[in-house]
Amino acid sequence: MKVVVDMNKCQDHGQCVFAAPDVFSFDDAGRLAYVSEPDEALRAEVEEAADVCPLQAIRIEA
Amino acid sequence: MIKLPGLTGRIVVAGASMGGLRAAEQLRAAGWLGSITVVGEEPHLPYNRPPLSKEVLAGRAPFESLAFALRDSVADVEWRLGTRVTGADLDDRWVELERVDAEGTEGAGERLAFDGLVVATGMRPRRLRCPGPTVGRHTVRTLADAEGLRTELLRPGVRVVVVGAGFIGCEVAATAVALGAAEVTVVDPEPLPMLRPLGEVTARELLRRHRERGVRFALGTGVTAFTGDERVTGVLLGDGTELPADVVVESVGSVANTEWLAGNVLDLSDGVLTDEQLRVGGLPHVVAVGDVARFPNPRYDNVPRRVEHWCIPGDTAKHAARTLVSHLVGETAGPAPFAPLPTFWSDQHDFRLQSFGAPVLGTGDVRVLDGDTSGDVVMGYHRDGRLVGVVALGGRAAAGAAVRYRAELLRQPALTAS
Incomplete structure (x- = not known):
């Protein structure tokens, strides 16, 4: 599974971090960091993260 | 004969905004393999509304950037857009539809049968009922609303009066200032903006921040009339002052779109009352999602409330879909009671x-x-x-x-x- 976050859209709401903490996190500077090719087993939580992003900035490719 | 649960039958989703979309997705995720028909009054596929009072008004977000991505799981969903649900019989299991187009309405009275129904018709803006002209008065709920308001806000030297100091009113006021409006004044009968949801300390600080950034306030007084002939030229307040206005934005709360459910012995006093599984009227085949649903939250005091937060359509859809599908496929155990942790945000200045x-x-x-x-x-x-x-x-x-x-x-x- 491939995850792409449009960082021009992202406004650091952090809803994805709550939904999929294994994939999304905030770095020390408070900016979003994420695993771009997470394990397929995490699909449900990544989909949840994409759903709850207020800016709809998360895309799941394949 | 063995009936394969969930393979046949139709679920109708009444409402094609975020709640309708999330409901369709979650019905599939919950294992519903039958057909799904989503009916929506606007001509658009579901789109994200929060940018309407900010990025869309400011001209930074075209429609394509607002449309929700559609998952593969909802590729076979039938979208009946530009179509209003005008009635329903929940016992006989049908809804009545009417096409809406620019010229008016047509095809009234078409009946669509369902096995399960998701109520997702949402809210519409409440309007002020004051004497005076209506031209120049706006609300912000749909894309068409936001585009219409944007055109007016761009007029040079424009004076804007926002009626209602809630979240949407304060967001619109901030955007209008950023767009260079000559005067932006927020009117509200309460003594402070966003007072009821946030309390006095926070509201007082928000007032200070807004004023510092150029928003004016007329608080503790309401609107009694609009002045002007063909279109609004001013707003008359309860304390006797008149504010000159080229554009008025009404952000004074919302009204639930539940008229179509009348006649079904439901509590429609404020949205549609549900139980803790989001079932409507005690019926196992009807659920409600989004801000039209008035549900108890056992995390708090169990008083049923409607919640107009962005996260609620997704949260309710996930739960309501499980409730509905587990009933339709004949499972006895539904999900645990719905008890979301509410969350919301508002970007201002x-x-x-x-x-x-x-x-x-x-x-x-x-x-x-x-x-x-x-x-x-x-x-x-x-x-x-x-x-x-x-x-x-x-x-x-x-x-x-x-x-x-x-x-x-x-x-x-x-x-x-x-």
Whole structure:
């Protein structure tokens, strides 16, 4: 599974971090960091993260 | 004959905004293999509304950037757009549809049968009923609303009066200032903006921040009339003053789109009442999602409330879809009661307001948890001495600090259990 976050859209709401903490996190500077090719087993939580992003900035490719 | 559960039959989703889309997706995720028909009045596929009062008004977000991505799982969903649901018989299981187009309506009275129904018709803006012209008066709920208002806000030297100092009103006021409006005045009968949901301390600070950034306020008074002949030229207030206005924005709350459910012996006094599984009227084959659903939240006091937060369509859809599908496929055990942790945000000027939990239940006991009131701050809202909500105000640091308290809110036992 491939995850792409449009960082021009992202406004650091952090809803994805709550939904999929294994994939999304905030770095020390408070900016979003994420695993771009997470394990397929995490699909449900990544989909949840994409759903709850207020800016709809998360895309799941394949 | 063995009936394969969930393979046949139709679920109708009434409402094609975010709640309707999330319901369709979650029906599939819950295992529904039958057909799904989503009926929506607007001509558009579901789109994201929060940017309407901000990025769309400011001209930074075209429609393509608002449309929700459609998952593969909903590729076979039938979308009946530009179509209004005008009636329903929940026992006989049909809804009545009417096409809406620019010329008016046609095809009234078509009946569509269903096995299961999702009520997702949402809200529409409440309008002021005051004497005076209607031209020049706007609301912000749909894309068409926002585009119409944007055109007017771009007129040079425009004077704007926003009626209603809630979240949408304050967002629109901030955007209008940023667009260069000559005067922006927010009117509200309450003494402070956003007072009811946030309490006095936070509301007072929000007032200060808005004023500092050029928004004027006329508080403690309401609108009694609009002046002007063909179109609005001013707003007459209860205290006798008249504010000149080229554009008026009405952000005075909303009205539930539930008229089509009349005649079904339901509690429609404020949205549609549901139980803790989001079932409507005790019927196992009808559920409600989104801000039209008035549901009890056992995390708090079990008083059924409608919740107009962005996260609610997704949260309710996930739960309601499980409720509905488990009934339709003949499972006996439904999901555990719905008990979401509310969360909302509001972007105004250069600051964000981020809320977790239910600050509205703790406005009588507000304490600064982090930072200082005039800068980046996290406010804690308490009821009977326990934390029930947090609100961060400011930049990224404030929101980051609030996240720590979110975990604490999630750990709290239900208020009803104490």
